[in-house]
């Protein structure tokens with residue numbers, strides 16, 4: 001009888017592997033650098049290598065494994081089990097990932113969008129454990145998201161739903177890489193709040209410790225801004241609170257559309273902890289609907305960068321097993337984002 005599902009989180013730098021048992025306990029996690037220059041074949045080889053290593057480490061046979069769940073960046077077709085393209089990796093066009101891996105591993109394979117998989121991981125085993133409806137925003141170089149409604153991942157009619165980083169939060173706003181104007185990602189992701197700070201440092205004569213921090217030629221990043229904001233730096237605080245204001249608007253919109261049990265925030269920016277949650281919650285509460293007393297809580301994710309691999313394995317259990325794993329035995333301690 002099968003006892004495990006394999007979870008795989010395909011990343012631009014590393015691909016992470018892990019095993020999940022029926023109780024949602026995850027073990028044997030490791031990562032391999034993602035092969036970027038050998039096209040689809042190189043990627044399939046990498047997945048098969050990792051999958052086989054995982055099984056041999058634990059002396060598992062095919063009979064011990066129910067199947068494989070893969071979280072991949074997109075665009076992908078979940079229904080067809082295909083990667084349609086990977087913008088940063090050539091040779092991935094219309095790659096029949098599920099079929100190719102399934103043939104080589106002799107196991108069923110299910111595909112999921114990486115941001116959805118991470119949200120599902122948090123839903124099953126992290127900040128969303130025990131709730132029914134959860135929306136997660138991952139605040140990193142961009143803003144990824146996942147929507148869980150009544151325990152199921154929402155994909156949308158064309159499998160391009162849950163792109164909340166590209167909801168418009170300012171009419172005629174700044175141009176996003178996606179082509180729209182005023183996307184949330186353009187204001188509240190690590191990349192763009194840093195760009196805004198760099199712009200202000202050019203045009204604004206106010207003194208700022210950010211100038212000192214980057215004097216030695218070090219590139220400005222979101223950590224500098226949080227650190228300077230904590231030190232009471234006026235310019236850094238302006239940058240940070242602007243990002244929090246647009247994030248609060250995004251969270252209000254999420255409440256109006258989905259009315260979830262909770263909103264979960266993940267990604268590198270959540271390392272700011274209370275420096276993120278306190279100003280965000282204040283702005284969010286000030287904008288919140290007064291028609292009802294309901295105030296959807298905003299929480300920080302608990303699984304860090306493991307959420308994707310945990311969620312991918314969870315997706316496999318849900319699709320191939322007798323339903324979602326019961327994660328009540330899983331680690332309850334928050335982990336830091338790596």
Ligand SMILES: [Zn+2]
Nearest residue numbers: 166176178183
């Ligand atoms: Zn956009």
